[in-house]
Amino acid sequence: MSYCLYCHEPYSEAWSWEALIGLKQSPLLCQDCEGKLVRIKGEICRICGRDFSVFPEQYRQDDCCFDCIRWEENDTWTGILQQNRSLYVYNDYMKEMIAKLKYRGDAEVVKAFYPVVSSEFKRISRDALLVPISLSEERHYERGFNQAELLAGGLKKQVESLLKRKTHEEKQSKKTRVERLSQKENPFEVVDSLKVKGQEVILVDDVYTTGSTLRYAAKVLIEAGAKEVSSITLAR
Structure with missing residues (x-):
C-alpha cells in the first residue's frame, strides 16, 4: 500500500513485471490525482511549448504562437530563449498543486514530477548546464x-x-500580463560568468506564463557568454 504525495490517501499500485524487477518507478500520485493532470502532447509552439490544442487556431502562425512571434519580432529578445518545454497544462488542479507546493510548504509534492522532468531534460540536452530560476532572499x-x-x-x-535576484519585488502571480511584459529593468544578475561562458544552459522553473521571467534570465546568461539558453517548466 502506498500513499499519494498530494492527497495523502492510500492507494494500490498497478502490478507489472517492470515495477517488480525495478525497471519502472512506482507512481507517487494516486490514479485520481494523476488523472486530473493534463500532459502537454501533440502539436506545440516551437519556442514556448504551448499546447496548440487548448487555444484557438487564429492565435498561431505555422509552428509558433503569436506571443512568441511578438517576442521574436522585438530586436531585444530575438533568439534569447531557444525553446521552453513544459510538462503539464496549467489547469485548475495543477494551479492548486503548485500553490500547495509554493505557499503551503508541501515541498514533497515536487518529487512526483521527477521522472517526467528527468525524461524531458534528457530529450533536450544531457550536457547542458542546469540553472534554476532564483528567488529573492526575502x-x-x-x-x-x-x-x-x-x-x-x-x-x-x-x-x-x-x-541572483537584484531586488525583492511583488510576486509574479500577483502581476497582470501587461505589468509582467512592461518591466524595464532586468531583475537578474549572473553570479559567476566564468561557469556560463560558452555553455548551453537549461533554466528550470515551475510555471511559464508570459515568458518574461525566463527571457530576462536567459538574457543575462547570454550577455555573460552562454552559447544558448532553453528552459524546462512544470506547467504552461
Whole structure:
C-alpha cells in the first residue's frame, strides 16, 4: 500500500513485471490525482511549448504562437530563449498543486514530477548546464526553499545556482500580463560568468506564463557568454 504525495490517501499500485524487477518507478500520485493532470502532447509552439490544442487556431502562425512571434519580432529578445518545454497544462488542479507546493510548504509534492522532468531534460540536452530560476532572499526566507531548485534536484545532475535576484519585488502571480511584459529593468544578475561562458544552459522553473521571467534570465546568461539558453517548466 502506498500513499499519494498530494492527497495523502492510500492507494494500490498497478502490478507489472517492470515495477517488480525495478525497471519502472512506482507512481507517487494516486490514479485520481494523476488523472486530473493534463500532459502537454501533440502539436506545440516551437519556442514556448504551448499546447496548440487548448487555444484557438487564429492565435498561431505555422509552428509558433503569436506571443512568441511578438517576442521574436522585438530586436531585444530575438533568439534569447531557444525553446521552453513544459510538462503539464496549467489547469485548475495543477494551479492548486503548485500553490500547495509554493505557499503551503508541501515541498514533497515536487518529487512526483521527477521522472517526467528527468525524461524531458534528457530529450533536450544531457550536457547542458542546469540553472534554476532564483528567488529573492526575502522570498526564499519566507518559503524556506526555492521550488525551481527542488524541481531541478530531481534530474540527478549538478545544479548550478548562477542567478541572483537584484531586488525583492511583488510576486509574479500577483502581476497582470501587461505589468509582467512592461518591466524595464532586468531583475537578474549572473553570479559567476566564468561557469556560463560558452555553455548551453537549461533554466528550470515551475510555471511559464508570459515568458518574461525566463527571457530576462536567459538574457543575462547570454550577455555573460552562454552559447544558448532553453528552459524546462512544470506547467504552461
